[in-house]
Amino acid sequence: MSSARTLEAIQYTRGNLRILNQLALPHETIFEPVLNVQDGHAAIKTMKTRGAPAIAIVAALSLAVDAHARLEKNEFKSVDEAKDFLLSSLEYLKTSRPTAVNLFDTAGKFATLINKLVQNGAQEPKDLVMPIVEAAEQMLVDDVQDNKNIGKHGAEYIVNHVRDKSNISVLTHCNTGSLATAGWGTALGIVRDLHRNDQLKHAFCTETRPYNQGSRLTAYELVYESIPSTLICDSMASALLRLNPSVQAIIVGADRVAANGDTANKIGTYQLAITAKHHGILFIVAAPSTSIDLSMQSGKEIVIEERPANELVTTTGVLLDNNQSTTVRTAAQGINVWNPSFDVTPCELISAIVTEKGVAVKQPGQTEFDLKAFLS
Numbered sequence: 001m002s003s004a005r006t007l008e009a010i011q012y013t014r015g016n017l018r019i020l021n022q023l024a025l026p027h028e029t030i031f032e033p034v035l036n037v038q039d040g041h042a043a044i045k046t047m048k049t050r051g052a053p054a055i056a057i058v059a060a061l062s063l064a065v066d067a068h069a070r071l072e073k074n075e076f077k078s079v080d081e082a083k084d085f086l087l088s089s090l091e092y093l094k095t096s097r098p099t100a101v102n103l104f105d106t107a108g109k110f111a112t113l114i115n116k117l118v119q120n121g122a123q124e125p126k127d128l129v130m131p132i133v134e135a136a137e138q139m140l141v142d143d144v145q146d147n148k149n150i151g152k153h154g155a156e157y158i159v160n161h162v163r164d165k166s167n168i169s170v171l172t173h174c175n176t177g178s179l180a181t182a183g184w185g186t187a188l189g190i191v192r193d194l195h196r197n198d199q200l201k202h203a204f205c206t207e208t209r210p211y212n213q214g215s216r217l218t219a220y221e222l223v224y225e226s227i228p229s230t231l232i233c234d235s236m237a238s239a240l241l242r243l244n245p246s247v248q249a250i251i252v253g254a255d256r257v258a259a260n261g262d263t264a265n266k267i268g269t270y271q272l273a274i275t276a277k278h279h280g281i282l283f284i285v286a287a288p289s290t291s292i293d294l295s296m297q298s299g300k301e302i303v304i305e306e307r308p309a310n311e312l313v314t315t316t317g318v319l320l321d322n323n324q325s326t327t328v329r330t331a332a333q334g335i336n337v338w339n340p341s342f343d344v345t346p347c348e349l350i351s352a353i354v355t356e357k358g359v360a361v362k363q364p365g366q367t368e369f370d371l372k373a374f375l376s
């Protein structure tokens, strides 16, 4: 199913935003309009749009289309009214999901820009709105370039640090590709680079219960790109590493990386790091520097989102005979549910953190990363 067309989760032209409803993948490709910040918040909260970078981009673009439409209709009667709308909308968008830092990083940068424009004497609402529209649009461009750089740095690091560079298979978790970003992807971007460089023997991906980002999204991307790949259950990871010596690296994304390298990522990441350590293979975190939160020294401070119980007791994307996908209940009625969407992998289990700026590694004898120094 290889195609020259790249997969995209976000379709945008100025004043128009549509998002791919990822709850319907892989069976149905449904793009839905996002007209305002309420639509953007809902798309993120319901996980129609997901993935740390994509969450920030869709939030920013939902603000851009909302503010642009209001500007076109002359709804802002003053600079102050435009400022109040923009700042309150950013605070509202931040309430959609708590763990991925990219959204909060973007909201902070946009608020700083707005306040700076006001201090510099913005005269009309457009003097605030249009720089925000342009900043949101620039995120689409920057994210793809960041991911291309992550792919390049990550592929080089893996090839130079595995035991047998002629026999490289990798395992990845969740979805970190074009469906989680503006394009190419982070961890899956490294897989794309290894494949494009003819350095990849095979890519394994986990189902990633309960939302099934792996079976529904990553498998979809790997098949789409004709990358030799195999889907496994989350519970099969250790057996795979024990039985298949070609798997020499586990590559995952990140939602929030603390200054010492502790990493919040999709639930199940921590146990993959443990089994990577046990089997003596690389455990690589791939993320843009906007996923690094230097305000948090360690992962102890990271808020872990808990998702609704119904997302665990049901399975989304079940295909019916009429080719419609649906959600079915699989767990017994009445059972209690714990459904954290993320876990935190301690820095001592992480081999390297690959960013668009390069690869962060620990100093010899150190168990922590010094990401403040790495990014300075």
Ligand SMILES: CSC[C@H]1O[C@H](OP(=O)(O)O)[C@H](O)[C@@H]1O
Residues within 6 Å of the ligand: 050, 051, 052, 053, 173, 174, 175, 176, 177, 180, 181, 186, 187, 213, 252, 253, 254, 255, 265, 266, 267, 341
């Ligand atoms: C490049 S995506 C990073 C990160 O986001 C995903 O979480 P979710 O699907 O819940 O938004 C997953 O943790 C990925 O590793």
